[in-house]
Amino acid sequence: MEAPAPAWRAGRYEPQPGGHSAFLPAPLPPNPPLRIDTGLLGALSRADRALGRLDGATETLPNPDLFVFMYVRKEAVLSSQIEGTQASLLDVLEVEARLKTDNPFDVEEVINYVGAINHGLARLATLPVSLRLIREVHEHLLAGVRDSQRNPGEFRRVQNHIGPPGCSLEQARFVPPPPSRLNECLAELERFIHAEDEIPVLIRVGLIHAQFETIHPFLDGNGRVGRLLITLLLCDRETLRRPLLYLSYYFKRNRTEYYDRLQRVRDHGDWEGWIAFFLRGVFEVAQEATAVARRIVQMREAHRDALMASVGRAAGSALRVHEQLFHQPVITVQQVSDLLEASYSNANALVSQMQGIGILAEITGQRRNRRFAYAPYLALFDDNESGIPDLAKGSRPHD
Numbered sequence: 001m002e003a004p005a006p007a008w009r010a011g012r013y014e015p016q017p018g019g020h021s022a023f024l025p026a027p028l029p030p031n032p033p034l035r036i037d038t039g040l041l042g043a044l045s046r047a048d049r050a051l052g053r054l055d056g057a058t059e060t061l062p063n064p065d066l067f068v069f070m071y072v073r074k075e076a077v078l079s080s081q082i083e084g085t086q087a088s089l090l091d092v093l094e095v096e097a098r099l100k101t102d103n104p105f106d107v108e109e110v111i112n113y114v115g116a117i118n119h120g121l122a123r124l125a126t127l128p129v130s131l132r133l134i135r136e137v138h139e140h141l142l143a144g145v146r147d148s149q150r151n152p153g154e155f156r157r158v159q160n161h162i163g164p165p166g167c168s169l170e171q172a173r174f175v176p177p178p179p180s181r182l183n184e185c186l187a188e189l190e191r192f193i194h195a196e197d198e199i200p201v202l203i204r205v206g207l208i209h210a211q212f213e214t215i216h217p218f219l220d221g222n223g224r225v226g227r228l229l230i231t232l233l234l235c236d237r238e239t240l241r242r243p244l245l246y247l248s249y250y251f252k253r254n255r256t257e258y259y260d261r262l263q264r265v266r267d268h269g270d271w272e273g274w275i276a277f278f279l280r281g282v283f284e285v286a287q288e289a290t291a292v293a294r295r296i297v298q299m300r301e302a303h304r305d306a307l308m309a310s311v312g313r314a315a316g317s318a319l320r321v322h323e324q325l326f327h328q329p330v331i332t333v334q335q336v337s338d339l340l341e342a343s344y345s346n347a348n349a350l351v352s353q354m355q356g357i358g359i360l361a362e363i364t365g366q367r368r369n370r371r372f373a374y375a376p377y378l379a380l381f382d383d384n385e386s387g388i389p390d391l392a393k394g395s396r397p398h399d
Helices: 038-058 064-082 089-096 105-123 131-142 179-194 201-215 222-236 248-253 255-268 271-310 312-327 333-340 344-356 375-379
Strands: 011-015 021-025 360-362 372-374
Touching: 021 179, 021 201, 038 201, 038 271, 064 089, 064 105, 064 222, 064 248, 064 271, 064 312, 089 105, 105 131, 105 222, 131 179, 131 222, 179 201, 201 222, 201 255, 201 271, 248 255, 248 271, 255 271, 271 312, 271 344, 271 375, 312 333, 312 344, 333 344, 344 360, 344 372, 372 375
Parallel strands: none
Antiparallel strands: 011 021, 360 372
16 A cells, blocks of 8 residues: 655645744645556546537637636636625626626626736736736736735735634634745745646646645735636646636535645645546536537527527517627617617517517516516526526516
């Protein structure tokens, strides 16, 4: 039987002034090296194949960028919910479409997350994943929201810790490296990010994510930046052509195991257990995203056929509205009127027809200022965590 990895493999706890101990991670890659047995090799192969299928499936979409548009927002909602926000995907879509005048902090945080993702992806054209890029992403994430006083874009200069709200350093579940050692830890991480070696990309990304969360370099936003870093790394290494793999739902669904696996790395050097968990997540999330891409193609054609058969001479206008719904899944009659350059009454009649065949659903429950959602489309992104109500069954208690 193979001996267990030594506890110091991932780093060590060092006593600090004040009586607590902080964790100093060992540089990557792990030493002794990862034991890639048949189980881990199989998990890596399944994850790689699932990513390939996802990349291929999105090429069949009429406009893959619209798929990215929705997935980025779904990820922003889920990743922010892990940190305690309450905003739903529908809230974000309504604010972005300027259909809501109030803009609560929770929605602002999610919209900032969308901006941080888009900034990071755009910067990859001129700047590889690096400490500089990570700071820029963090600055976009926290700019102007309730955590904006927590040094956006700057690595921390004071000790932080992880544990129940209000707990002391001595009571914390985990204490990351002290500020005096932070630059050293980050420099080692950046060296590993840029290293040229034979470590498979997915294993490398899993190691980097865990190490980043262990270093916890910011006063706030570490979880969100760390999850976003996964996608940036995959795109930077051209493992994905489009930013379509987001693990927040998997981490949220398996929250206890996620935290336990990270802690087992620190306490017991169990990198293999963490990597197996990470690869399982890549496989599951890629499989789910591929299935959604295929259902979008089927749904689009079915709805186009339904509109052609149901709305008569207005079919051309209905198809224009239908295409717009992929860009803007929440819409008003006035916006339909503006899109078609038609009278309000004609737009209202068309919306009613689309509502009658199940493409649109009214979501306010009001007689005035009504808003309509492309319910079947949004339902494809509904994982019972994104805050999307069952729109097909009627309006939601929203306003």
